[in-house]
Amino acid sequence: MSVCLESPVPMKKISAPKGMRDFYPDQYRVRLGLFRAWEESALNHGFEFYEAPVVETLELLQRKAGEEISKQIYILEEKGSQHLALRPELTPSLARMIIARQGELSFPLKWASIAQCFRYERMQKGRKREHYQLNLDIVGESSSLAEVEVLGAAVLAMQSLGLNHNDFYIRIGSRTLLSALFKSVGIPNAHFMACYLALDKREKISDDEILELLAREGISKDDSGRIFDLLSIRSLNEVRSRLGGVSRAGSALDEIDSFFESAEELGLSDYLSFDPGVIRGLGYYTGIVFEAFDRDNRSRAIFGGGRYDNLLSSLGGKTMPCVGLGFGDVVITDMLEELNRDPVMGKTLEYAVGFMDVQCRPLASKVASRIRQSGLGCDLGLSGEKPRKFFSRANRLHAAHAVYIGPSELKSGRLGVKNMADGEIRAVRFDDSTDFKSLVSAG
């Protein structure tokens, strides 16, 4: 592709890339509220943050991606010897970084990242061509407390956004337990993969269509009936009674029992619901899997994840137990909007300072400097303006307090500090002892 350098002449406006978002300041504030909730919750649970380039080698990305994702990867035109692409997910980069230092790092490690990912998809509700995702991963730990800890951090993030167990719940399943259940009712091993594939579509297509899919794979009507019957199980006691003497489900049952115990100890029980039918895609997860949903089932999964113990070895590293959780920004932002709940906004501006003309500028600059030096945010007008224009700007900037310098302030050395919420104006003498910080906390 040749590069054309035209001289800059006025011409048609250039549009944004389709399916990708601009964040104007008002949208950015919402995003920042979400990111801060994610960040604080991960730090609160002892995760350390890391980041990898949004560009990776195509080889790495394809090695991990399923066929559907592979088709959606944005590939870069070749430059140099490496064939590069935009990441559709962060996990391959995580695996690459860990494998590169697998001998030096101390395990288990708990890593978190907020990563932008790109997929070329048909646009629809809850799907864009880029999104940000909080990734929480615990690498090197086989105890199911690992699953509980990633969930604990995600639940805290939801709570910080004002959502609790009345708003969402988490479906908990287990790949190994589901296999044991299939086995217990006589489904042949050879049919397991086809069953997973069909059941994974449960949120998208009707039960009749799933039955059809199963029939097409050569699964008998009786077996399909047994499978659907298993999916109605909602407690581990029922699993235990169904499995009866099938001892080979022992470790899968122990694992999920211990998961629910730890979750209870950490106060998460109200959020959890056992559901053997949680699948979450294929060929990646190896143990407990989970998905969080709106109680009103308004949308796609809010977050999800599970145990994936084979990833590192599949990419050339040593085998290590891993647990991961992905929490995207699009579904949760839509959900908060529908519920009319704003995420906590970013920090607001404490002061706006304006002035009438160039004679008033030095005093305005002095006031702004003093406010800024005390650690408070302050916008300073850039040229002389009428009071009306200034106060309307202060309002638009969401400033908590506004100070206008005109000739009378210049003459008297007294300032009027206007509280923008209630309109009250406090007269303050401006000298070296003026404490703008206490004015804010008093206001």
Place this chain on the structure above:
Amino acid sequence: MSVCLESPVPMKKISAPKGMRDFYPDQYRVRLGLFRAWEESALNHGFEFYEAPVVETLELLQRKAGEEISKQIYILEEKGSQHLALRPELTPSLARMIIARQGELSFPLKWASIAQCFRYERMQKGRKREHYQLNLDIVGESSSLAEVEVLGAAVLAMQSLGLNHNDFYIRIGSRTLLSALFKSVGIPNAHFMACYLALDKREKISDDEILELLAREGISKDDSGRIFDLLSIRSLNEVRSRLGGVSRAGSALDEIDSFFESAEELGLSDYLSFDPGVIRGLGYYTGIVFEAFDRDNRSRAIFGGGRYDNLLSSLGGKTMPCVGLGFGDVVITDMLEELNRDPVMGKTLEYAVGFMDVQCRPLASKVASRIRQSGLGCDLGLSGEKPRKFFSRANRLHAAHAVYIGPSELKSGRLGVKNMADGEIRAVRFDDSTDFKSLVSAG
């Protein structure tokens, strides 16, 4: 390009993209310190944050980029109707976003963003193929207080990183003033562009080579001498005396005079140094330009920018005065490292909690929950471990305090809270009134 889905078999490790950085947790903490300094300083000065996609249409990026940058753009293979690429800089996206809402937005606006940008370049010190850049822009203001305000925010960021006027300085020039100076000594208008081009290389090549470049452009030896003589000017008074009666420099002189006045009022004078030879590339800046350098001239410019009044109109918008500043993460991080000054690190972990075995887990979980609920960060061990292993992990995680639960703690209900800095252990009764927050502030 065809997508090959191999079955995951153990194979060679996959390398990272060349010239792009992984941020392991220790590196991420440094980066976070820098980003927080940027963010806080921009907010302190009343900037609002925004963000645009890292992917833009190639058309937009090329329209703004000079020839050198255009060759370095990473282009995406076509998907759909838009031809996309990775941004080499944020300014085209800023212009696109403003033009799209030029009728609705209130001006002047002060926008900030921390944006990752990509350029395919030969790697060398201070240059990678991606970097993050703080962008500060003021759009819609012709007063030179705009230049001062972007500089004020950048200087505050440097101060937050522990650097002051003994460590760096900012060279201030003016395109229009330089033209007036050229004119005053009789350089023909037709030679101005060649002069800018040659002088812009001053940091990279010797004065002899520049003289050669000027000669090749048909500039006489006498004229070259006059040009170099102008570049030695270091004060506005000298400019005034040189220009004497040349009235057409009036507005350029007024502008830069007013710039230095405002800078004085806002306490920036110690950082500024007038230097008519600052060029900063071609065909983009239209007025005052500036560049910050290490006092020891160790590296490339730390940050730079200036007034660019033609960008919006060149991209299809209405003409509007603009001032911008770019502050990359690579040069400043190298500089801090060479000076042995760490940027303020991200938040540290307040507590690590570990336990000996599964009997001790419930109490450990309870303690961790209580700490987390009080808003403090806490890492909880994921399985039973010996004290020695636990405390070494707590140390590696930079935890401020560590609590280990063994059988004796379980029996007594008393915890030992170890201060990891001085090794002191405080015995604390654990019940509903235990205040982990006050333990931290007391420690």
